[in-house]
Amino acid sequence: MKYIFKIQYKISDYIMEITFLGTSSAVHSYKRSHPSIALKAFGETMLFDCGEGTQRQLIYAKISPMKISKIFITHFHGDHILGIPGLLQSMNFRGRETKLTIYGPKGLDNLQQAIANLGFPNFDFPLEWIEIDSGTIVETEEYVVKAQRVKHNTLTLAYSVEEIKKPRFLREKAIELGVPVGPAFGKLHNGVPVEINGNIIKPEQVLGPPRKGNKLTYSGDTMPCEELIDFARDSTLLIHESTYKDEDKDKAELHSHSTSVDAANIALYSNSKELILTHISTRYKDIKDLLGEAKEVFENTKIAEDLMKVEL
Known part of the structure; x- marks a missing residue:
């Protein structure tokens, strides 16, 4: 497809494939949809945020919504959640039978009730809604998902997914x-x-020393904060919002967002290996400046495009 790119990382025990379904901020553009990221790993498909139009982007990306096992919501602003009702309805129409779990910060029950009030009080597949706060929220033999409160103008969580890597067998x-x-x-x-x-x-x-697996961190919407630096420590890949250019730092502070330079500093101070900027404001027609100013601080930076795929 026109906007599909692939970036190859060193492959370990598992492949974690990340697809940027939507990379805009509050408003759609011709090339950018509302925020959503799909992660295919460990035999599962997970969704991080689900903005309006996400299910159509899933079609373009050739990712089956029927295989999504978990949805992680960073916060309840419309550009991050308005795709959920339609996605659930489509799953139901298509005869989904497997369980879906939706995680989100306090207030998730309000979203559940709002969807019921829209005319979807029941679904024919198991659907679990789990309110969470900072800490470990999913732990398996293969991976751990953690959440961390960050600084936005509403209660917002960042997420990390870390691979549990076995020692080498001697x-x-x-x-x-x-x-x-x-x-x-x-x-x-x-x-x-x-x-x-x-x-x-x-x-x-007969086992070698412990090995550190790949770590993916997703910032959600946030101002730069120490909490996120600690949370993203040693990430293989940090996906960080970059709503504004550095020249618009006053707007970023006013709306509790980050600039490209803010994101680059978080990547630098957290010792992350790679940074991908997302949540790009539609006010910027040319994103080269955003990328350039971030790379001055943290060289290993890229900007996400809709339907871009990354493997780590």
């Missing part, structure tokens, strides 16, 4: 200890001791 060491090639290798790699010829072989005997 195959030759296992063979030296008499472990036969086969199922015992998998047990040891998964942390389960095995008995070989009367001897107990422990996982730590």
Whole structure:
């Protein structure tokens, strides 16, 4: 498609594919839709925010809404949530049966009730709404999702998804200890001791040192803040709002948003490896200045485009 780009990162145990479904701020433009990001990883599809038009963008991106397992909402401004009612209705019309969980800050019950009042009181598939605050909100053997309050003009959360990466399995060491090639290798790699010829072989005997997995952090809408610097620490990829140019810093402060330079400083101070700017105001027809001023602070910066895909 016209606006699809691919950026290849070093691939680890899992591939985390990020698709920018919408990259505008409060107003649509010809090339940018309301905010939404899809993450395909760990056998799941997750959605971060769901602005108006998200389900159409999913079609263009060839991502099935029926496979979305979780939706994470940063806050309740319309450009971040108005796609949810239509998306849920379409899932229902298409006969969805699997559970969908929607996470969001305090006030999520109001959104649930508003959708019911629109004429969707019940759906034919399991739908769970979970209000959250800062902290760990999802933890599996493969990944952890955390949330952090940031500074906007309404209660807003940033999110991170961090891969849990197993230590390397030392195959030759296992063979030296008499472990036969086969199922015992998998047990040891998964942390389960095995008995070989009367001897107990422990996982730590055949595993390398701990390894840090990829970390994705999404800022939501926010002013620059220390909380986000700490939260985004050592991110493989930081996706940060960049509503304004640095020359419009006064407007950013007035509306509790960030400039491109603010975002670059967050990436720099958090020791992130890469920064992608999103939530771009439609007032800027040429985004080269936004990118240029951010790169002066943090060189490894890109600007998101609708339907851009990234793998890490």
